Amino acid sequence: MATIRDVAKLACVSVATVSRVINKTGYVHADTRHKVEAAVKQLNYTPNEVARSLYKRKSRLIGLLLPDITNPYFPQLARGVEDEMQKNDFRIIFGNSDENHRKEQEYIQTFIQNNVVGVISSTNDPNSDTYSKLKIPVVFLDRTSTDSPSVYSDGREGGRIAAREMISRGSKRITVMQGPVHIRPAQDRFQGALEVLEENKISYNVIQTTSFSFAEAELWAKELFDKHLDTDGIIASNDIVATAVLHEAHRLGRRVPDDVQIIGFDDIPLSALLSPSLSTIHQPAYEMGRQAAGLLIKLIQEGFVEHRNIQFPVHFIERDTTRKVEHHG
């Protein structure tokens, strides 16, 4: 815990000079620089970030707010953010919001108190004044906001793709699982699916779910087969739910994909390892995290960016919970 003073004393110079060599700012004679560098090394000195932060009124910290790191989709986002931030010497204060407005505000509050220079958030109301009042850049991740920078994927198109693939692979009585209504991306994919289903006049029904939790996923799955045992195609709200559905289908002796096809959403790492492996809509979560971080950094350093909204395309990953499409001709 040596301070700049200790270094100055040891090197027989003033703190100003030490500061200059540390920050490579202003002129300093080569000899004195060497003296200072030696002292720094000897004392194992590193600048106190807190003092820096206080003086400059900004830190090297950013706030990251995710709904729940326990949901396998988010670690990938988090990791993308972390890698990019780490590379640029920013550190992350992390919190889980549980999609809970109060917790969210508490975190944003303490982020500010700690002089974070930016925030990345997956919130359900990006337009609340919790964010608009902030004087530091905010990037919404996995969420859309018209007037703030955001990084997300095309959920609606994802829903459409899922429905199209279901149809082209011959499902006739489709069940669409509608994710939690307050989670925007969940609704987007749901709407996208309905759109295509109605366009094609396919008969479908809906199972409403209210969370993405593991524990409840099994319940939705049971409810689904309870109400619609004859369904022959299931568009799940995400991969966790899809996995639960697959599990339940097995338990009931329904063959996948022969009797019933299943399509998930997200393409979490484990999807490929299921048996049968899960067909799903891929979101580039890690890359989304990286880009969000990149965007935020640019915003922090340059104050603006050309493209405030980055939408990633999604695509269908064909695995073994869907049948092979028949090629005619």
Next chain:
Amino acid sequence: MATIRDVAKLACVSVATVSRVINKTGYVHADTRHKVEAAVKQLNYTPNEVARSLYKRKSRLIGLLLPDITNPYFPQLARGVEDEMQKNDFRIIFGNSDENHRKEQEYIQTFIQNNVVGVISSTNDPNSDTYSKLKIPVVFLDRTSTDSPSVYSDGREGGRIAAREMISRGSKRITVMQGPVHIRPAQDRFQGALEVLEENKISYNVIQTTSFSFAEAELWAKELFDKHLDTDGIIASNDIVATAVLHEAHRLGRRVPDDVQIIGFDDIPLSALLSPSLSTIHQPAYEMGRQAAGLLIKLIQEGFVEHRNIQFPVHFIERDTTRKVEHHG
């Protein structure tokens, strides 16, 4: 961004008085307190944590260092830590170490620079002087250290249990997957398994793996069946690898658990949703995270704890990748 000065001015008192009411320290007349409280409310004032931290030389921040949040075991630990910390008004600076010594040191370094009051780390060498030199409390999580507080589970016993269950369920030619050699818990469970296997003179072979990554898990699984197609029981190094093995077994048409039994380790949330669901050794990850946080908080606040090492028992979760044990009599 009102400061304590603004509040003082508005309330027509000195900053000292404001500080007293904020921190509930020292005497202050009821009337003045009300005036101050009103001013605080009106200005929406919250104390600047950075200034506080600078003066007190300690923050409300703790550092959390985990190998890789993308490995499904760690989000649970992280969540446990976070919940407990959040409840006690501590915030978390989070980093992934990738089991990489340099990255680890970098993080510890910046933790210190930011005045964190404690560190929770899953490191591979808890005894390095990176930690022993630290002047703040450290708790090792999912790792053991003789002379520092640590929270972990009984991996060795876990390995023993896995082997016993394998044997009692009739496997004769067992393959044990040895996790990365530098990761202590992986070696513990491996050793535990060998111990029981040798005691019982069961024939076994070993597949050496060097990571827990999803991508590579599939490779180890292929290698396993490539080398030991006739194996009838597999003790995997964790649930990810077990899942890959299960997947590969299916692909090769080997029936699980009839032809080959599989036991994982960790009991990550998805294990229950696999088909067949995965028998595994359960570690109470969330609770371990919570306890580690609790331990650290106590260390921070009281400087010592009675029980520095908290070892959690593990237990077998019987699911469908193992056969039912035969009860005689």
Next chain:
DNA sequence: TTGTACGCGTTATCAC
């Protein structure tokens, strides 16, 4: 090229 002195926002120690 280098040093002095002030301010960043708080808290704590004194006086009053």
Next chain:
DNA sequence: GTGATAACGCGTACAA
């Protein structure tokens, strides 16, 4: 009960 004021460690005018 309350108010000045000196730290905490750093960066930067400004003076030298």
